[in-house]
Amino acid sequence: MKRIHFTVVLSLLFSALSFSQSAIIRGVILDEGHSPIEGVNITTNTGEGTATNKNGFYELKVPYDVEVTVVFTHVSHKRIEQKFNLKNGQEIEYNPVMLIEFEQIATVVINTNTRQSVDGVTSISPQMIRTIKGAQPGVENILKTLPGVNISNELSTQYSVRGGNFDENLVYVNEIEVYRPFLIRSGNQEGLSFVNTDMVHNVDFSAGGFQAKYGDKLASVLDITYRNPVDFGIRADLSLLGGSVTAETISKDGKFSGIAGVRYRDNSLLLNSLETEGNVEPVFADAQTYLTYRFSSKFHLNFLGNISLNKYNFQPNNRQTNFGTLEDPVALLVFYEGQEKDQYKTYFGAFKANYFVNDDLTLKLVTSAYHTTEQEYFDILAQYRLGEINTNIGDENLGDVEFSEGIGSQLTHARNDLDAFIVNAEHRGDYKIDKESTIEWSVKYTNEDIRDRLMEYEMIDSAGFSIRPPRFNQPNYQPYESFSGPITAFENIRALNRVQINRMQAFAQYSRRTDWNGHEVFYNAGVRSHSWNVSGDNISNSKTQTVVSPRGQFAIKPNWDKDMLFRVAAGIYYQPPFYRELRDSSGTVQPNVKAQKSFHVVLGNEYSFEMWERPFKLVTEAYYKGMTDVNPYTLENVRVRYSAKNNAEAYAYGLDLRLNGEFVPGTESWFSFGYLKTEENIDNRGFIARPTDQRLKFGALFQDYVPNMPDLKMYLNLVYNTGVPGGSPSYADPYIYQLRLRDYRRADLGISYQIINSEKTYNSKWKKSFRELAIGFEIYNMFNNQNAITNTWVRDVYSKRQFAIPNYLTPRVFNVRLSARF
Template structure:
């Protein structure tokens, strides 16, 4: 509670600060002998500054306009450089002043070239905030990118190029972010860690990423929170919740801070599901990013987050119709009991930046993550499965007339988890020359996890207790009496106290040069990861401790030919390892297996970027082909967003595909894109042959389209459209996945947002009430506009007489309407 009050005081305190909308340029000025020049006059229009005794300077300039900066000093040649920067952007500019050379030509800093080389997709924060979706934010846009699969609008989790949710790295300002462990359903998930109101830059790589980005198999989402340059408030409210963000900078520009508060209630979405419930899904968080500049050389940052998810669920009844038109079938369920889940996470990180020289930057990052999670439920479900009356005009149309199976199911859980993770990391980069950079890092991580799992399920069909399908005890009820012991269909009881110590390091070298008349870019690096798992409870083989080490070399090469057409070709690859996190160590019985190996993937990516003009507007076509060969694979089952590993490393797998993305100004002044992805991924468990992995998403189409009414440009439209072919629908508990390869139906979804801009910061207004706002818009959103029946997984209903198991689809949300009001002060 004290921390909440502190955050509120900090939020109110921002109102005492103010400044204009600016960007920041800093750097050091040297002479020919690489000695700093003190007293250099630096002018940008009517503003200016001078370098200190070490040659350092810092200058604020207006944004979104061409600004010419003039550097003058007695005895040295005059230098002019032109900049056009965005709000809050901060760059380094380090000119050399000489008496013997001509003045430096006009300079414009452009980060797009580096992003092309790295194979990174950059998404504008404005696009993230304006484009609509049931779960708005960064992940809402990722699902429109090729190679990214999100087939659950209630979840922020995503799979990339055949990987699962645990194979993605997320960073905020170079600080690694974690997510809760126990969440099994998108309904429980709530808010993404990333607060879009605080975001300055979003970079995403779907594979072939550099050594500096860590040890995961699939992707990197690299978020940068902004350093404010003026006071401002942004507010957003809708039927699903609201958010409030405030930012400010002190008058001397040394201290800056931004804070965001969010609240979300998913009742509007969940109450539209087929299961009638009393549900209270409440999610809230507070986030802040603070910066204090002690000097030009030393900056200190703090990133903090408190998040609370509360999910109370009391199901009443459910009816699901499936089958065919000729043979319709329905499942009717009556429920008793409830589920209560709570996830409380606290995260804090300090980051110190020391700019030793213009070429050498040293960083120290320390972070702590603490999560306490509870998952409690007792739910009794009595079901009836039968044929549906399909005679049009009959008074009993739609009712179950003949029961093919009846039964009940009782599920129970008392799961508790407490995890504490500490990180301390040193990072550095050194510019060997203007074209060559060396980067390195050493990181230590300590994970302390306390986990109690008590979970069981009892199934009864027509009065007979259904046992798990264990062949040592054949069960031929009701035709033969069963004399074996009665056991629960599922029964998991485990208590684990696990400590994991990790030591990671990387070094990478990057160079930009010329090959003939062609620009070329090189990057090569290697990571090393050593980890030790200590468990208080030995596994079945008596193993309670294990230490392993892996090396991960990676490289990238890109060439921009001296052609008339603007083309860039890129190849990237390496050996990628994923040392197991706690969830990957825990098998289906809840027992921790300390000797689980790191999954290994040999990854290669071939890419091309073609920039061109169409209708006299900029466009870009990005193409990537990739192949991944995986060994020591840890097989898993996927139910909604819950992953259960076998913890055996007894499989090998592969994935290959093609991703295409065309983006540009299809409508003048707006950015839209069309994407296509083809993927095939299979695994071979115990050399039994290849079968589709749970994330085998064959075809993917995504569209993000923005438009406005030509005669009423303030009336805008945003369309977010996704089509995915179906993934394997999973299998019943204890079943052989080789026997269950039926796919779910295709995922089709279109979210539409229509908004009217009442106030635009680019316009001036005479009305007094409008002058109080910088931005103000009112909109209507339609989620799942075409009311498609999408499914996330199957519920398996068993009939003791026929021995059949019916796959009952679990449908996602139907069409839902929302109203949103957004304002910026």
């Protein structure tokens, strides 16, 4: 399944993304008595300047995607300096307080981006993402603390949002959609997130009710912007889980700039802590580059490239899991033979050309290609004993299984290969009608070429009897009549698919910000269209399908003494099926699967206030989703398998709360709470909980430092999720079994010491070589909670019962980290 594509050529080229024309900083400058200061001079290192009026108000236009230093000076007040690096068209409020008698240590109030607030977007600081590491190596480590986002597997970077599954989330890097591997079924096989956090300039996240420009998915949007460098620099990070090196540069004339990163990760530290012992080699590596060449002030050419290689080799030896009660302890002891070899190679390249016709009109052309070759090979024989444990303290056989209540074996086999090649060509544009109004549009063509071979089976033997498939229809009247039927595998899937999907997408949207009776008002209206057709071997009855999605947003910021913003968003959201959604549980492609349809309503409120003379914000969102033509699925670990029948309807509603601010001066922390209920009705049998029915969610991200030693810092990452359905056997009828997994509880602690800080001067020669240098250690799962991702089901030959034995995730693990910037 090998082929040569121009992605190999793309991955060797360098050119990068665009930088926009301008952004706006505005605000009011106050003195210690909260009175406006007139005549404050405001200048930048890039040549812009202005001054405050008699009301202390100013507005400053600065270049986009360039680090700009803004200086505030006044004859009777202390000087203030603040650095900004804003996105294209971004508008922020910055309201410093200028002091007279004391040295100005830090700026005081930065109100959140108004544009992001009205859009319903959560912005996450890139510095926070780089500082707060975790078992999940990327932005997902921060996302899991947000309300409405569920990650109950620290080995996985996949997440579900407000009742959706892993396939319902959009991910963009510089307006270019990125993809995940197809065949991964376990978090153990995952390594690196696509997003390289050392290259990130901005992170925006929307959990629902997003605009028409963001595409066709049912759950969320993660919008990443990689940065354009302003000087030369190198950043390195090393830990027991791997390392990364990122370099950036810019030419003397400023026309060329580039950033590139190499990452390596070895999850042995985490996987060797699991109950299943064996030889494991999880190696994950990638190389990314993001380059920009500015041919002129009007034309910029950009390139985003990525090559990744993930290998997961596993040869299990044994496992023992103790469960039951103190009075009646039971143990599962498993011995293994065989091995698993998985490999995922992906190549991604994208060009983006930006033509700035004038200050109001920008035209873009984006082309990208994604090629993945994946293999999933394993032959594993597991022989188990289920029995009583020796609990005699002092006995040399303490903890061993003494008396077997059940014995059996399981043989699993797979030879799965997938080769996917996806090409996109898109024209985008935006036109600023006036200062308040903007029109955006896009036309996009996509071709998906998938070659898939699916060959896997499972044989189960319990107490000497081969277990037949759960839906085996041949009657068995033993012991009254002898059974002469064939020995049948418990599960047997064989399929060979060659599929092509052609898509045409388009959107247009209008945004306007205006004033209504002294109140700030923002509204957005847009519509998307998506047509697709499925063709391929043995597919003859496919038809072209088209869906249209109208969406709208409205926000108002009343002219009140309290800083409040109210927001409502509503629209029709479709999810046209991707290849995995077309493939049913037997591996057969169903070409006429419809797009899942959802009606979204989101009501939001943001309340900004001061507490302890520091800024805080409370964000509240209530939402409802009504879904039809739902494609039911089963979820096992991170593997999603669809019925491909559109035979269900569903709903989801909930409430998300997040309080963030400076609980400790100079740091940002937040606490979040989420309530969710999502159910589905399959074949009109009644509503039951969906696999992602995450009822309650608590998350916290807290940062602190030692007052007398501000370079000694800590972070605490807390997550509590109630259990989701998934404790039942994968073959069980969900209307009979709705067993939930245990609650997910996790606390990660990190402590670091900043040996070298860029804001300080050092006489030592070796210290002068560094801009930053920090060392620290981390404790993952600090309280050693036993979290389970699935259950293994075994039979007791005496009582004829089945036991659910939890498959635990990682226990407490220690890590050491060294970070440097040159």
